[in-house]
Amino acid sequence: MSDPYKVLGVSRSAGEDEIKAAYRELARKYHPDAYAGNPLSDLAGEKMKEINEAYDQIISQRRDSGGSGGGSYDSSGSSQFWDIRRMINAGRVTEAEELLDGVQRHARDAEWHFLKGSVQYARGWMEDAFDSFSRACEMNPHNREYRAALNQLGWQRNNGRPQGVYRTGGQSSGCSVCDMCGALVCADCLCGCCGGNSCCC
8 A cells, every 4th residue: 555644645743633634525526426427437446445545554553553632533443443433423323233243352442432322312222322432441541532422422411401312221212402412423424434424514
C-alpha cells in the first residue's frame, strides 16, 4: 500500500483532528452513494477503500506507538470490528449484530462490548446497552468514546427518561425526542471514525 499520509493528503506531523478532518472530507467526496449509477462508481469504490485503509493504518500505528493522545477509536480490535462499525453507522443493525454474535467469547474485547452496546441502543434496549458500555469501560477505562457513551446513557437513566425505552421482556415500546438526541450522540461517536455522512456534513 502507498504512504497512508499521502493518501489522506496530510503530513506525518499532523494532529489527530487534522487527520480525522482530512479523512471525513475524502470520505464525503468518494462515498459510493455519490456515485450511484455513475460509470465512475467502481473507481470511487476503490478510492474509498484506499482511504479507509490509509486512515485505519495511521490510527493503528499511532495507537501502537502511543503517539496520538488517546482519541476515540480503539484499534486494538481487529478489522472485523471496523467493518461492524460501518454497518452500524449505515443502519445495518441486524447484520452488525449477527457478526458480533459470531465472535468467539474469548475474542470479545472492549471494542466488541462497545459495539454490542451500540446495537442494543439502536434497538431501544437501554439497560442492556448500559451494561455493555459499562463492560467496555471496565476493559478499557481510558477510551473516551466508550466513557462518553456510558455517561450519555447514564444521564438518560438518571433524568427520568420514559420507561418505554427500556427493554422489558425483549421488547422496546418506543422512544422520546430526547432519546433520539441521545442516539445521535452515540451515532456521532461511530461516524467520527467511519466517515459517515450524517456527522460529516
